[in-house]
Structure formats: structure tokens, C-alpha cells
Amino acid sequence: MYRLSWRLGLGFGTLVGLMLLALALASLQIRAMTELTERFATQDMQRLLRVQSLSLTTEGVGNALLHLMNAPRNQRVPVYADVDERNRRIDGIIESLTNNLDELTQVQTLRRLGEARAAYAEAFMATVDEIEGNEPQAALTIYREQVMPALQQVLIESNMLINRERERIEQQMAQAQARFEQLALWVAALSLLAVGLGVALALGTTRSVVSPLKQLKAAAQRIAGGDYQHPVLATGTEEVDQVGQALTVMTGAIAAREHEIERLAFRDPLTDLPNRTFLLQTGTATQWPSSLAYPAQGGGQGNCPQELAGCHCRSLLLFDLARLKTINETLGFATGDTLIKELARRAQAVLQPVDSARIAGLAEFYEGKTLLAHVSGGMFAIVSEVNERAAIECLQHCLADAMVQPAQCSGYSVDLSLAFGLADSSADAVLPVITLLRNAEVALSAAKKATQAFAWYSAAQEAARLSHLGLLSDLRAAVAQSQLQMWLQPKFSLQTGAAVGAEALVRWQHPTHGFVSPAEFVPFAEQTGAITLVTDWMLAQAMQTLQRWQHSHPKLSISVNVSTRDLQDSTFCQRVRERMAHYGIAAQKLRLEIVESGLMQDAHTSIALLHCLRDAGVELSIDDFGTGYSSLAYLQQLPVSELKIDRSFVTDIDSKPGSLQLTRTMIEMGHGMGLMVTAEGIETEAERDTLKGLGCDVMQGYFGSRPLFGDKLQAWLDHIGGAHF
Ligand code: C2E
Ligand code: MG
Ligand code: MG
Numbered sequence: 001m002y003r004l005s006w007r008l009g010l011g012f013g014t015l016v017g018l019m020l021l022a023l024a025l026a027s028l029q030i031r032a033m034t035e036l037t038e039r040f041a042t043q044d045m046q047r048l049l050r051v052q053s054l055s056l057t058t059e060g061v062g063n064a065l066l067h068l069m070n071a072p073r074n075q076r077v078p079v080y081a082d083v084d085e086r087n088r089r090i091d092g093i094i095e096s097l098t099n100n101l102d103e104l105t106q107v108q109t110l111r112r113l114g115e116a117r118a119a120y121a122e123a124f125m126a127t128v129d130e131i132e133g134n135e136p137q138a139a140l141t142i143y144r145e146q147v148m149p150a151l152q153q154v155l156i157e158s159n160m161l162i163n164r165e166r167e168r169i170e171q172q173m174a175q176a177q178a179r180f181e182q183l184a185l186w187v188a189a190l191s192l193l194a195v196g197l198g199v200a201l202a203l204g205t206t207r208s209v210v211s212p213l214k215q216l217k218a219a220a221q222r223i224a225g226g227d228y229q230h231p232v233l234a235t236g237t238e239e240v241d242q243v244g245q246a247l248t249v250m251t252g253a254i255a256a257r258e259h260e261i262e263r264l265a266f267r268d269p270l271t272d273l274p275n276r277t278f279l280l281q282t283g284t285a286t287q288w289p290s291s292l293a294y295p296a297q298g299g300g301q302g303n304c305p306q307e308l309a310g311c312h313c314r315s316l317l318l319f320d321l322a323r324l325k326t327i328n329e330t331l332g333f334a335t336g337d338t339l340i341k342e343l344a345r346r347a348q349a350v351l352q353p354v355d356s357a358r359i360a361g362l363a364e365f366y367e368g369k370t371l372l373a374h375v376s377g378g379m380f381a382i383v384s385e386v387n388e389r390a391a392i393e394c395l396q397h398c399l400a401d402a403m404v405q406p407a408q409c410s411g412y413s414v415d416l417s418l419a420f421g422l423a424d425s426s427a428d429a430v431l432p433v434i435t436l437l438r439n440a441e442v443a444l445s446a447a448k449k450a451t452q453a454f455a456w457y458s459a460a461q462e463a464a465r466l467s468h469l470g471l472l473s474d475l476r477a478a479v480a481q482s483q484l485q486m487w488l489q490p491k492f493s494l495q496t497g498a499a500v501g502a503e504a505l506v507r508w509q510h511p512t513h514g515f516v517s518p519a520e521f522v523p524f525a526e527q528t529g530a531i532t533l534v535t536d537w538m539l540a541q542a543m544q545t546l547q548r549w550q551h552s553h554p555k556l557s558i559s560v561n562v563s564t565r566d567l568q569d570s571t572f573c574q575r576v577r578e579r580m581a582h583y584g585i586a587a588q589k590l591r592l593e594i595v596e597s598g599l600m601q602d603a604h605t606s607i608a609l610l611h612c613l614r615d616a617g618v619e620l621s622i623d624d625f626g627t628g629y630s631s632l633a634y635l636q637q638l639p640v641s642e643l644k645i646d647r648s649f650v651t652d653i654d655s656k657p658g659s660l661q662l663t664r665t666m667i668e669m670g671h672g673m674g675l676m677v678t679a680e681g682i683e684t685e686a687e688r689d690t691l692k693g694l695g696c697d698v699m700q701g702y703f704g705s706r707p708l709f710g711d712k713l714q715a716w717l718d719h720i721g722g723a724h725f
Contacts, residue, residue, distance in 0.1 A: 036172070
């Protein structure tokens, strides 16, 4: 186990150290070079130049002396000055060199040079004496014998000095060069080492970070896949392992929560039995969540969900606690809950008995896969692989027997009487649990109806159930048993205020459900086709009414709503004609309302039918106009005489400029096509006034009158003479 931060710190620290060392060496080298160059320029070179100038000056002195010997007296003064100057310079150089030279041989050479210079100075003075004494011959002799050799000696010694200086400089240069090369080598080596270390460090760090991170990623993917069993393995890197540990802790928390969620989703909290959701998944799931493992009961018999994975469940036994609703209402829900728990306990005891209580007839259930589930309320289901009816009936008997003893709860002794519905698969096909459950429900309700202890599911029960429960047949019954009513909502002329007719609206008084709104059942009846029954019934009612009104209210018309389904029935027009003939009413008293959207569905047939009706003299209205997508061109083809503007445009029209504008256009358009325009759903005076102002012809709505029936309708009709709103 190591810390990534230590490793990184150590590695990068070493790297930085090496780099600093290389930098220090490089700067040392630069300093040494600078010093050498400086010394070379200020000392060595200066000395060399001085020595060179010594030899040159010495040569010059010789020549000057020669010139002095041959010069007339009056020209000697400047030459003396020149010679003196040169001599001074020589002395100066010798003196400065004396202070500068440190090498023994050079010191010795300089000493000899000094001696030679002294000899020369002596000879020079002697020569000058002879020249001034006008003894040129003697001066020349001294010059040749003393001055020249002395000067020669000075030259020799100064050349030696030069050579030695050159040699020294060359030696120093060579030494410096060697040192530089060595230093450069060190810097290069250190740099190389740093680069190598850097690369190794980068690789090592990458490996030590990337591979543990990869392990972490794999662990996270495992967790995401629902594998909470395997802990996140140690990677050897402390920081990564800390994340791994956090991940392991998180995994534990997720697993616990998931466990709980599964438990809540699949288990009924009251009885702690699998619930309906679980039951429906029986046989389909390949692996049940571990949270559903049952506590071992009765030797871990077949009621364990783990064993139901892939179960070929062939039969289902459904049983329901009778009178639970009454018990809840009279003895309270707590009593009801206690009963349900008691029922669950006794049923479990039948399925998972201690060895001594095992019933021979139930051996198959103990051995095969069997599951007891709480479906809802007092209803339980047992699903199993057993498919012999005798065995299933035996189980039913055993369960019924187990419930014989009344349960004691809240001081009451309550009977646990059960009704059973049994369903099984055919010999050749295993039914899905959902089908078995539905079949068992049908059988259960059949058993309850027949007040039998149990009933097996049969196809006949299904048919009976459908015919009794279906809304379709309910509606048929409603028509047959006069549960329907025709309500009439008056329509008034907006110009005169006089009643012009009424719209017939169906109402259904269901014997058990009470009043059912047409908005609820008309769409459904349209889907199933049962609406034609309603239309026929309403047409008959409307015509009877019109017949009655022939003398009392000859001006009133009745509008009947016609469904899209009716328009697709080619016999519809004929039936209307026959009915009108039957009741002997004037065709123009009958109006048929067709919703705008319905007209668009099968336009060809619809238009032909509308023409047929129009030819018969029936007035046609477009209902809910504005809610569909009819084009003006399309509407022009229709033989309609009324446009009913939908309520949504009329509501608050007085305060909504958008609705006002649209409605004005619709009214103008309707009038342009020669149609009577009716506004639906007028509820206020302001709405009425606005529509009147727009030139709308007829109004219908609560402001004029609500739909009327019975006495109220009669009262309205009685006053129709002065029936102005
Ligand atoms: P609809 O043909 O547009 O009928 C007008 C609906 O508006 C009726 O509702 C009526 O009660 C309601 N209504 C009238 N004035 C007002 C008002 O001022 N304010 C409000 N809020 N509502 C008003 P209902 O009777 O519930 O009918 C709803 C729909 O059911 C009808 O709309 C019609 O499409 C359909 N329907 C009703 N009776 C029959 C029928 O006998 N046969 C067919 N096929 N459909 C019907
Ligand atoms: Mg209508
Ligand atoms: Mg309408």
C-alpha cells in the first residue's frame, strides 16, 4: 500500500533536484568561462603584450643608438630624448613584469633580462661618452662589443619570456577546455538522467493511477449492472482505495435500499406475503430478487419465490373472504386487517405444515412449486404446477376446513367463510398467470353468484360476465327498458326573441350508476356502434313529440344529434324517411345535427347521405362548428341550412376580442352561404347582446333555457305563446 501523493512527491522532487543540479553545473561552467576570459584579457594577454613590446622597444633602442653615432651634434638631442624614452619604457615594462610574474623560470628569465638590461645601460652610457667625446670609432667599437651583445641578450631573454607566456596561455586554455568538456559531460549526463527519470515517473504514475482507476470503473459498471455482491477490490493505491471503500459503502446502501424497494414493490406489508405484482410475474422472471426470499417455514417448502422462477404454473386457486366490506364498516378496519392476517396465517399453515400436520392429498403441493399471494383486500391466490383437478379441489377443501373455526378479534368471534374460484390450464398448453388469475376471478364471481363454495372457470361464465357487465349490453338494455330520456333545450330567434325549436339531448338514468352524462357514454357508444340504437330511439322520440306539437306548436322544430356512425349506414336515410311517413310529420320540422369533425371522416358516403336526407326535406345543421378543420369550399358542397357555432367561441365573447373576430367571420361566412347561424352555449346577457350585434340568427344556451324534461318542459310549452326570453 502506498500513497500516490508520496510517490508523486518523491518522483517529482528527485526530478526537480536533478534539474537544479544540472542548472547549477551549467551556471558554474559559465562562471568559470567568464573568469577565464577575464583573466586572459586582463592578465595573460596584457603580460604577453608587454613582453612583446619589450622586445620591440629593445630592437628600437639599438637602431636609435646607431643613428646617434652617425648624427651631427645638433641633431642628437631629439634622438637622445627618443632613446631615453625607450629606455624608460623598457625599465617600466621590466618593473611591471617583476610584480606580475609568479612562475620561477619566468622570474629567473626576467632576472637575466634585468642583468642584460643593466649591462646594456652601462654600455650605452659608455657609447654616449665616446660619441660626445667625438670618438666615433671608439663609440662604434663599444657599440659592437658591449651594446649589441647586451641588447641581443635582452632580446633573447624577452623572447624566452614571450614563448613561455604563450606556452602558459596555451596550457591554461587546454586545461580550461578539458574542464569545460568535463562539466558539459556532467550536465548532459544529469539532463539525460532527469529525462529518463521523468519518463519512468510518467509511466509509473500513469500505471499506478490508470490501472486502479480502471478497476474502479469496472467495479462501478458492476454496481450499475446490479451486482452488489462483490466488494471493490483493493488496488494498492491509497487514494484510489479510499474511493473504492466509499464505493463499497455506497453499494451497500444502494443494495439495502433496492432490497427495501423490491420488498415494498413485491410484498404485501399486512400479511408479508407476495403481492399481486409478484404473482403476475411468477413464472416469467428467471431470478427473483433476494429480498423476496422467504424465511424458512415448514422445512422450506415450495412457497419460496426462488423456486418459482421459470415455474410452469398450471393452476390458480383464488379465494375471497366473504363480507369483508361489512366487517370493515361495522367492526372497523383494524378487525378487518386482523382477519386478513389470520386468514393468511391459516392458509400458510395448510401449505407449509409441520410434518405431523401434513395432509396426504396435498403431497403434490408440498413437493412442487406453489406460491401463496395476497391479491387484494380479503382475496388470496395460490398458484402452482399441480394440474389435477382432484388435487386442487382437495386443497380447496383443506383451506375451507382450516377456516371453520371462527377467528377471535377485538373481542368478537368472526366467521372466516371463503368463496373459491378455480382455474387450470388445458392439458397441452400452460396458461400465463395473468390469464389464470382472470379466469379464477370469473369463476369466483360465478361461485359467489351461485352461492357455491367454489366454482371452476368455464367459457360460459366468461360470456355471461361479458354480456352482463359490458356497457354495450347495458346500453341496449337502456334503450329497451326506457332508461333513456329525451331532454329538450329551447332555441330562440335573436332578432324576435321567439322560440324557434329545441335540441334533443339524450339522458341515461342507469338503474345502479344513476345519471350518466352523454359526454361519458356517447363516445363509447360511437366506438362500439351502439350509438345507432340511441339515434333511432331519439329520432322516434323527437318525431312523436313533433307529432304532438303539430297543432299546439306548429312552428317549433326539433334537432336530433346524429353520429358519424349513422352517416356511414346507407340505410339511415331510408329509415328516417319511413319514420317521418309513419308519424306523418312535416320534414322541415326535423333537423339533424352533424358534428363538423364527423363530416370529414368518410366524406364521400356522408355527402351522398346528406343529399338523400336533404332531398327528403330534412334540415341539416353543422354542429360544434369551428372545432374541426372543414374548409369553406368543402362546406359549400354540403346541403346544410344551419351552422351552429361551438360554445368555446361564445363563452366570454363580449370580453375576448379574438373570439369576437372569429365569430364575426363565421357568421358572415354562414350568411354568405345562405345558412342560418346559431350560437351555442350562451350563458350571459352580454354574450347574447354581442351575438345579436354580430347579426347571429338563433341562440341556444343556459341564458335562454337549460335542457328541459317532464313538468318543466311542459310548463315551458304551456307558456310558449309568449315564450320570449
Ligand atoms: P352538443 O350537441 O353540442 O349539445 C350541446 C351541449 O351543450 C349539451 O350538453 C348541452 O346541455 C350543453 N349546453 C347547452 N347550453 C349550454 C350552456 O349555456 N352552457 C353550457 N356549459 N353547456 C350548455 P350535453 O347534453 O351534455 O351533450 C353533450 C354532447 O353529447 C352534445 O353536444 C352531443 O355532441 C352529444 N349528445 C347529446 N345527446 C346526443 C344524442 O342524442 N345523440 C348523439 N349522437 N349525441 C348526443
Ligand atoms: Mg348538438
Ligand atoms: Mg354543439
